[in-house]
Amino acid sequence: MSTSAAAALSSSSSxxxxxxxxxxxxxxxxxxxxxxxxxxxAELCDRCGIAYEExxxxxxxxxxxxxxxxxxxxxxxxxxxCIVSAHAFTLLDPGGIECVACAGKNVVLGQNVPWSGxxxxxxxxxxxxxxxxxxxxxxxxxxxxxxxxxxxxxxxPRVPYEVDSSTGIERLGASEKPFFPSPEKRKIESFPxxxxxxSLKFGTRDIHENxxxxxxxxxxxxxxxxxxxxxxxxxxxxxxxxFGLASTHTSQDETNSQQGVxxxxxxxxxxxxxxxxxxxxxxxxxxFLNETQIHYGRLRPExxxxxxxxxxxxxxxxxxxxxxxxxDSNSIITPLFEKMLSASDAGRSGRLVLxxxxxxxxxxxxxxxxxxxxxxxDAKGKEWTFQFRFWPNNNSRMYVLEGVTPCIQNMQLQAGxxxxxxxxxxxxxLFMGYRKASTAPASDQDNEGRAANGVSVVVKVDLADPTSWxxxxxxxxxxxxxxxxxxxxxxxxxxxxxxxxxxxxxxLIKLKITWEDAQGLLRPPPNHIPSIVVIEGFExxxxxxxxxxxxxxxxxxDNAGEKFQWVECEDCFKWRKLPASTLLPSRWTCSSNSxxxxxxxxxxxxxxxxxxxxxxxxxxxxxASEKMKAAKREPESVAASEGLDTLANLAILEDGEALPxxxxxxxxxxxxxxxxxxxxxxxxxxxxxxxxxxxCTCNVCQTVKRRFHTLMLRREKKQSQKESETERKKHQPPxxxxxxxxxxxxxxxxxxxxxxxxxxxxxxxxxxxxxxxSSSTPFKGQIDLNIQPEKEExxxxxxxxSMMKLLQDATERYxxxxxxxxxxxxxxxxxxxxxPD
DNA sequence: CGAGGGCATGGAT
DNA sequence: AATCCATGCCCTC
Numbered sequence: 001m002s003t004s005a006a007a008a009l010s011s012s013s014s015x016x017x018x019x020x021x022x023x024x025x026x027x028x029x030x031x032x033x034x035x036x037x038x039x040x041x042a043e044l045c046d047r048c049g050i051a052y053e054e055x056x057x058x059x060x061x062x063x064x065x066x067x068x069x070x071x072x073x074x075x076x077x078x079x080x081x082c083i084v085s086a087h088a089f090t091l092l093d094p095g096g097i098e099c100v101a102c103a104g105k106n107v108v109l110g111q112n113v114p115w116s117g118x119x120x121x122x123x124x125x126x127x128x129x130x131x132x133x134x135x136x137x138x139x140x141x142x143x144x145x146x147x148x149x150x151x152x153x154x155x156x157p158r159v160p161y162e163v164d165s166s167t168g169i170e171r172l173g174a175s176e177k178p179f180f181p182s183p184e185k186r187k188i189e190s191f192p193x194x195x196x197x198x199s200l201k202f203g204t205r206d207i208h209e210n211x212x213x214x215x216x217x218x219x220x221x222x223x224x225x226x227x228x229x230x231x232x233x234x235x236x237x238x239x240x241x242x243f244g245l246a247s248t249h250t251s252q253d254e255t256n257s258q259q260g261v262x263x264x265x266x267x268x269x270x271x272x273x274x275x276x277x278x279x280x281x282x283x284x285x286x287x288f289l290n291e292t293q294i295h296y297g298r299l300r301p302e303x304x305x306x307x308x309x310x311x312x313x314x315x316x317x318x319x320x321x322x323x324x325x326x327x328d329s330n331s332i333i334t335p336l337f338e339k340m341l342s343a344s345d346a347g348r349s350g351r352l353v354l355x356x357x358x359x360x361x362x363x364x365x366x367x368x369x370x371x372x373x374x375x376x377x378d379a380k381g382k383e384w385t386f387q388f389r390f391w392p393n394n395n396s397r398m399y400v401l402e403g404v405t406p407c408i409q410n411m412q413l414q415a416g417x418x419x420x421x422x423x424x425x426x427x428x429x430l431f432m433g434y435r436k437a438s439t440a441p442a443s444d445q446d447n448e449g450r451a452a453n454g455v456s457v458v459v460k461v462d463l464a465d466p467t468s469w470x471x472x473x474x475x476x477x478x479x480x481x482x483x484x485x486x487x488x489x490x491x492x493x494x495x496x497x498x499x500x501x502x503x504x505x506x507x508l509i510k511l512k513i514t515w516e517d518a519q520g521l522l523r524p525p526p527n528h529i530p531s532i533v534v535i536e537g538f539e540x541x542x543x544x545x546x547x548x549x550x551x552x553x554x555x556x557x558d559n560a561g562e563k564f565q566w567v568e569c570e571d572c573f574k575w576r577k578l579p580a581s582t583l584l585p586s587r588w589t590c591s592s593n594s595x596x597x598x599x600x601x602x603x604x605x606x607x608x609x610x611x612x613x614x615x616x617x618x619x620x621x622x623x624a625s626e627k628m629k630a631a632k633r634e635p636e637s638v639a640a641s642e643g644l645d646t647l648a649n650l651a652i653l654e655d656g657e658a659l660p661x662x663x664x665x666x667x668x669x670x671x672x673x674x675x676x677x678x679x680x681x682x683x684x685x686x687x688x689x690x691x692x693x694x695x696c697t698c699n700v701c702q703t704v705k706r707r708f709h710t711l712m713l714r715r716e717k718k719q720s721q722k723e724s725e726t727e728r729k730k731h732q733p734p735x736x737x738x739x740x741x742x743x744x745x746x747x748x749x750x751x752x753x754x755x756x757x758x759x760x761x762x763x764x765x766x767x768x769x770x771x772x773x774s775s776s777t778p779f780k781g782q783i784d785l786n787i788q789p790e791k792e793e794x795x796x797x798x799x800x801x802s803m804m805k806l807l808q809d810a811t812e813r814y815x816x817x818x819x820x821x822x823x824x825x826x827x828x829x830x831x832x833x834x835x836p837d
Numbered sequence: 838c839g840a841g842g843g844c845a846t847g848g849a850t
Numbered sequence: 851a852a853t854c855c856a857t858g859c860c861c862t863c
Contacts, residue, residue, distance in 0.1 A: 342855085342857085343856080343857080344855095344856055345856085349841075349857095350841080355854080355855080356853090391842090391843060391844065392844080393844075393855085394845085394846095394853075394854085396854075398854085398855065402842090840863090841862090841863085842860100842863095843859100843861080843862095844858100844860080845857100845858085845859080845860095846856100846858075846859090847855100847856095847858100848856085849854085849856100850852100850854075
C-alpha cells in the first residue's frame with residue numbers, strides 16, 4: 001500500500017486501483033474502500049472492492065504483511081497494523097486485541113433501544129441509525145473509520161448502520177462490518193444504537209441484549225429524556241429482574257398500545273449516553289455501577305470523559321429527518337453532530353460557528369485559516385458549498401462555516417433552530433439536516449439538553465411481587481423536574497447561547513431502588529385507571545398523572561395470618577387498621593377509612609392502646625433498623641436505600657444545582673458517613689434556600705419531627721424497660737414484613753406518621769423541633785438529625801439552629817419545587833397533598 | 838458607505 | 851484557570 005502513496009494524494013485522480021498490490025484499472029464507477037485522510041475514499045477496482053466489502057481485503061493482500069495478531073478470545077487472525085482492518089478489532093486493556101465479534105459478545109448491551117415509533121418507520125423509510133451512545137466519528141474515520149492516523153481525535157466513533165428496507169433489519173454499513181476504530185478499545189456498549197425493527201448487527205451477530213447508551217444516559221440513551229414524560233408505571237411480569245426505563249422494545253404489533261410509552265422512550269433513546277452522568281453517579285458515591293453495566297454497558301472512564309465532550313452536540317434525528325435523509329434504502333447515514341443556531345449563526349454574517357471539537361473531529365483537518373470548501377447536501381438533495389475555515393482565537397481556533405446564509409435562508413432557519421451534520425454513504429457526502437425549534441418536539445428543542453438533561457431511572461423490580469407497579473415514573477418526574485428548569489433557563493438564552501445545561505453531569509442521578517423498597521412510597525394518582533401496555537414482556541401501567549407519594553404504614557400480620565396495616569390519621573393522629581392491600585394516599589384520614597366504618601371518624605376511639613402502639617412503633621423502628629443493617633451488608637440494598645434517599649432529594653430539588661448524593665460524605669456534618677441518609681444529608685447545604693416556618697409540614701420538617709419523636713419514644717421505652725427490667729423483645733408481636741428504613745421512609749414520603757401522636761410534636765406546639773426537644777422530653781438532648789435507629793444512645797448535640805436552617809431551606813425549596821411541578825402541568829397529586837399549609 | 842472578513846472580547850462552562 | 855464560543859468591533863474592499 002505504501003507504494004500507493006502517490007495515488008493516495010488523490011485516489012480519484014488515479015485510474016489505477018488504490019490497492020498497492022493491484023494494478024488493475026478501476027471501473028467507471030470504482031468501488032469505494034476505506035476513508036483516506038484526504039477526505040476521499042480509496043477507490044478500488046471491482047475485485048479489490050469486493051474483497052474489501054467482504055472483509056477479505058487484508059487476508060487477500062496483506063497476508064504477508066506484518067501486524068497480524070490473534071484475537072484473544074477466538075484466536076482469529078486480525079491485521080492490526082492496517083488501516084483497512086482498523087475497525088476489525090479492539091485493543092484490550094491487558095494487552096492484545098479482540099476481534100469485534102468477540103468484543104461484541106463480551107459486551108452487555110441494553111435490552112432494547114427504543115427507536116422511533118413504528119408508524120413512522122415504514123420499511124420504505126430508509127433509516128439511518130443514530131448511535132447515541134457513541135462519540136463522534138472523526139472525519140477520517142467516518143464513515144468507514146478506516147484510518148490509522150495517530151492524530152485521530154480520541155472520540156468514540158459513531159457506527160454507521162443501515163436498514164435493509166426489505167427486511168427491516170438494521171445492520172452495519174458496508175459488508176456489515178462493524179467499525180470499531182483503534183487504537184483504543186471501544187466497547188460496543190459504547191455505541192448505543194437505535195433500532196426499530198429487527199436487530200442491529202455487529203458483524204454477523206445479532207445483538208439482542210440491552211443496548212443502553214448512556215444514562216441518558218449518557219446513555220441511555222439514555223434514559224434521560226429532556227421533557228417530562230408521562231408517568232408510566234412499570235409492571236414486570238417476566239423474569240427479567242431489572243430493566244431500564246428506556247429499554248423498551250417497540251415492535252410492530254405492539255405499536256398501538258405502546259405508542260405513548262414508546263414515544264416517550266423514544267425521546268429518551270435519542271439521548272446520548274450520559275457518560276458524564278454515570279461518572280457523576282459514581283462520584284456521588286451511589287453504587288450504580290452494577291446497574292449501569294447492565295443497562296448501559298460498560299463505559300470506561302476515559303471514554304466517558306471523551307464522550308461527554310461531545311454530548312452536547314450529539315445529533316438527534318427525528319423521524320422527519322430520517323425520512324428526509326433516507327430516500328435510498330442502501331444509504332448509510334452516520335450522524336456527526338448538531339449545532340443550535342445562535343443569533344450570529346442565523347444572522348447575515350453567513351458564518352456558522354462550529355463547535356471546535358466537532359469541527360476537528362468530523363471535518364477534514366485544515367492547517368490554514370482559509371480552510372477548504374465543503375460540499376454539503378441538504379434534505380432536499382440540494383448541494384451547498386461552504387467554506388470550512390478557522391480563525392485564530394486565543395491561541396486556539398474558532399471554526400466556522402462560511403457562506404451558510406443561502407442555505408439557512410433556504411431552510412428558513414433562525415436562531416434556536418438546530419442544524420445537524422451527518423455523513424451519507426456511499427459517497428461520504430456531508431449531509432446537513434435541520435430541526436426547527438418551533439416545530440421540534442419539546443425534547444428536541446435544545447440540542448444540549450440531551451446529555452444535560454439526561455436522567456436515568458432504573459427500577460429494580462421485585463419479581464416476587466406481582467402487584468408491583470413501578471414508581472419509576474414518579475421518580476422520573478422528579479428527576480426531570482430539574483431538567484425542566486434547566487431547560488427553561490437555557491431556553492431563556494437560547495437565542496444567544498447554545499451552551500450546556502447546567503445539570504449536565506453532576507445532576508444526573510440514576511435512581512435505583514428495589515421494588516420492595518419502593519413499596520408504599522408511590523401510589524397511582526387517585527381516580528386514575530392505568531392503561532396497560534406491554535413492551536418486551538413488561539407491562540407498563542401508564543398514568544396520565546404522576547403517581548403520588550404514598551403514606552407510610554406499618555404492615556403486620558395478625559394471628560390469623562392475615563396481613564393488614566396500621567395507618568395514622570393525618571388529622572387526629574389515631575392509628576387505624578386497614579387491609580394490607582389498601583392503597584393509601586399520602587394524606588390519609590379517618591374519613592377515608594371505608595373498611596372500618598366504626599372508625600371512619602376521628603372521634604372514634606383508637607383501637608390500639610398506648611402500649612400497643614409503642615410496641616408497634618418500636619417494632620417498626622427495629623425492623624427498619626434491621627433493614628438498614630442488612631442493607632449495609634448488602635451493597636445492592638444500600639444502593640436501593642440510597643435510591644430512596646435520592647428520591648427524597650428529588651422532591652426538594654429546586655434548581656439545577658445537584659444535591660449531594662445521600663451517600664456522599666459531607667464536610668458540613670462530619671458525623672455523617674457515606675451512605676448517611678439522614679435529614680441533614682438529604683438537604684441542601686445549610687444557609688441556602690428559604691426558611692421553614694414553624695408550622696411547616698413539609699417532608700423535611702415532618703421527618704425531623706417524626707424522627708425526634710421516634711427517638712424520644714424509644715428512649716422512653718428503653719428507660720422504662722431499664723426500670724422495670726423486663727425483656728420487651730420477647731413478647732413483641734409480629735411486625736412489619738417490610739419496612740423501609742426510617743430515613744428512607746420519612747424522606748420519601750410526604751405524609752408521615754408520627755410514631756406517637758400523643759406525645760409528639762403536636763404537643764410541642766412549637767413548631768420548632770429544637771424547642772420541642774428541649775422542653776417536652778425526659779431527655780433534654782436535642783434532636784439529632786444524625787441519629788441512626790440503632791445508635792441513638794448518644795443523642796448528638798448538633799446545633800439545632802443550623803438544623804432548623806437546613807430544615808427551612810429544604811422546606812422552601814421543596815415548596816418551590818412543588819409549585820413548579822404543579823404549574824408545569826406535571827402536577828403530582830400526591831405531592832400537592834403534602835404541601836404545607 | 839455598506840458589506841463582509843478577521844480578530845478581540847467577555848460571558849459561560 | 852483554562853477553554854470555548856457568541857458576538858461585537860474594526861478594517862478592508
